[in-house]
Amino acid sequence: MAALTIKQLRYLDALARHQHFGQAADACSISQPALSLQIKELEAITGTALVERGPRTVRLTRIGEDFVRKARQVLVAVDELEDLVRAAHGPLAGRFRLGVIPTVAPYLLPSTIAALSERFPDIELEVRESVTKSLVADLLESRLDAAIVALPISEQALREFALFKEDFVLVRPSSDAEKPVPSPDMLRTMRLLLLEEGHCFRDQALSFCEIKKTQPRQLMEGSSLSTLVQMVGAGMGVTLIPEMALNLETRSADVSIARFPSPTPSRTIGMIWRKSNPLADHLMQVGAIVRGLGNRKNR
Amino acid sequence: MAALTIKQLRYLDALARHQHFGQAADACSISQPALSLQIKELEAITGTALVERGPRTVRLTRIGEDFVRKARQVLVAVDELEDLVRAAHGPLAGRFRLGVIPTVAPYLLPSTIAALSERFPDIELEVRESVTKSLVADLLESRLDAAIVALPISEQALREFALFKEDFVLVRPSSDAEKPVPSPDMLRTMRLLLLEEGHCFRDQALSFCEIKKTQPRQLMEGSSLSTLVQMVGAGMGVTLIPEMALNLETRSADVSIARFPSPTPSRTIGMIWRKSNPLADHLMQVGAIVRGLGNRKNR
DNA sequence: GATAATGATAAGATTTTCCAATGGCTGCTC
DNA sequence: GAGCAGCCATTGGAAAATCTTATCATTATC
Incomplete structure (x- = not known):
């Protein structure tokens, strides 16, 4: 009996992901028949139907699900x-896939990319912007090498590397500039503009205002901090943004900013990666670089 | 650039184990050149010398060590x-590699093999007898499916499944039959015959007598319980054996046995396997069968 | 019912992988 | 130190695997 190959597992992984032979084949840079054959071979080896070929859809069987997970x-x-081999070859080189949450990416990435490219000339950076949940999943399945998110994550398999703390500041219409800085209690009564569901910064802001997630409440939602600030400028409400976003987002908007007195709301940004990743040493170097950049911006 | 294959990893594993191309090739059932080529290919892919070809020896390089470990x-x-595929195919079938410690194997294995063969007709049993440390290492590297040892093992990656408790009994020359049963303190002054270093039963016996490992002490050592009992019969000292060994070992020896009063020394025999082993359900069935056999013998 | 989408199948070319035979090096023996 | 034995690398050719292109079969959609 023939043996299992890594190739077959990769093909199956792609197929499970795309639920489509043609697209999966594309993703693997092979022809569709080649993929079909390898999947078929895999099913012959295991003696099990792993894939359910529906008339219009491709699905995994029950066993197929388990199989793909283990694969x-x-x-x-x-x-x-x-x-591991890469790590042994001296400085970080080759593909490096970094994930970043959207409320950090625009402010930190430009300088980060520049700094990393300079420090590691042979690096091939691939950056993905997504919410924490998706980044963590990608990390765990080795579709990312590292990610920059708000800590803590508390995922057993991930190592957390704190980068810097950043305070939240209040953004409100410029007409409110002279008013006193509202307390969390007061904030709760104002029209608070927030990011849509899924962004960790949304939860952090809600948490500061002591608003429970389930609590029904009328909030305006925006898909980026930039949008939120513009909405504030248009007088639709107030919002919180992390300090690092301050320069970029409030420059061209007619808003005033206010800092909260102690206890100042804040979050810790950190880098995470799989504990078992053999690139750990290099990743800490990367982290140290980003930490330097973050502290400069945050000041 | 060509990609890594499972085959190459298996060949490298064998090479690391045998430190010899020819023998490794035999173990893989291929010719020596085939193995040489695949190793060479692997080194080309990684761009690293993994194996150090000495004049008379084959060794792994520093990176090679790390690489093999991860491989x-x-x-x-x-x-x-x-x-996982096997588990999905109904009852336990195919190769099943079971390790057993030497102080349990002779007494439990015959009935176990018979029972398992009857319960799982398609099973291909492979039994290995070795000391705990070696069994655990084999389990962790997937050279065994399960092992029967004395609990606890306290290895993070292993699941422990208790089977039964067995008492230790004292074996002494038949001339001592009428003497009172010695206490641990008294035992410490007698000439105690023990298994050689490495057997867990040795440590368990020493522990009962409260003899520290490092404590210098003249002990006779035997390589099997059978040998120990024969030595007792020859008047060379006394020994402890687990209850299960009683019938078989004392039948043909001129010795008397004595049971200890409470607290009776004992140990717990259990089955262990990798937590991540997908055969878990089947393994528990196996465990339940062995448990039944053990309890019957132990009575 | 024609059409477009999708996966299976077929045929042929290419690449990979293997074995058997052989070569070259090293240390050992007499 | 010549011969020998052990061991890994290399070579040549055959067998097997894998891929691509072209084509077919099925089915949902219009």
Whole structure:
């Protein structure tokens, strides 16, 4: 009986992801028949139907689900094996996939990319912007090498590396400039503009105002901090933004900003990666660089 | 650039184990050149010398060591993937590699093999007898599916499944039959025959007598319980044996046995396997069967 | 019912992988 | 130190695997 190959597992992973033979084949840079054959071979080896070919859809069978889950563990281990070789080859080189949450990305990424490219000339940076939940999933399945998020994450398999703390500041219409800085209690009665569901910064802001998630409440929602600030400028309410976003977002808006007295709301930004990632040493170097950039911006 | 294959990792694993191309090739059932080529290919892919070809020896390089360690993680995951398929195929079938410690094996194995073969007709049993430390290492690297040892093991990655408790009994020359049963303190002054270093039963016996490992002491050592009992019969001292060994070992020896009053020395025998092993359900069935056998013998 | 989408199948070319035989190096023996 | 034995690398050719292109079969959609 023929043996399992890594290739087959990669193909199956792609198929499970795309639920489509053609697209999965594209993702693997092979022809569709090649992928079909390998999947078929895999099913022959295991003696099990892993994929359910519906008339219009491709799905995994019950066993197929379990199989893919375990197969991904194999692929993660293989990736780490390759990283181990990379790590042995001196300074960080080759593909480096970094995830960043949207409320940090625009402010930190430009300088980060520049600094990393300078420090590691042979690096091939791939940056993905997404919410924490998705980044963590990608990390765990080795589709990312590291991610920059708000700590803590509390995921057993991930290492957390704190970068810097950033305060939240209040953004309100310029007409409010002279008014006293509202307390959390007062904030709760104002029209608070927030990011849409899924952004961690949304939850952090809500938490500061001691508003429970389930509490029904009329909030305006925006998809980016930039949008929020513009909405504030248009007099639609007030919002919180992290300090780092201050310069960029409030420059061209007719708003006033106010800092909260102690206890100042804040969050800790950090970098995370799989504990088992053999690139750990290099990742800490990257972290140290980003930490330097963050502290400068945050001042 | 070509990609890593599972085959290459298996070959490298074998090479690391045998430190010899020819023998490793044999172990993989391929010719020596085939293995040489794959190793060479692996080194080309990684761009690193993994193996150090000495004049008379084959060794791994520093990176090679790390690489093999990680590679074995991959192979374990692959094995578990295959087990997952097995588990889905109904009752336990195919190769089942069971390790047993030497102080349990002769008394439990015959009935166990019979019972398992009857319950799982398609099973291909492979039994290995070795000391706990070696069994645990084999389990962790997926060279065993399960092992029967004395609990606890306290290894993070292993699941422990208690089977039964067995008391220790004293074996002494038949001329001592009428003497009172010695206390641990008294035992310490007698010539105690023990298994050689490495057997867990040795440590358990020493522990009962409250003899510290480092304590210099003249002990006779035997390589099997059978030998120990024969030595007792020859008047060379006394020994402890687990209850299960009683019938078999004392039948043909001129010795008397004595049971200890409470607190009776004892140990718990259990089955262990990797927590991540997908065969868990089947393994628990196996455990339940062995438990039944053990309790019957132990009575 | 024609059409477009999708996966399976077929045929042929290419690449990979293997074995058997052989070569070259090293240390050992007499 | 010549011969020998052990061991890994190399070579050549055959067998197997894998891929691509082209084509077919099925089915939902209009």
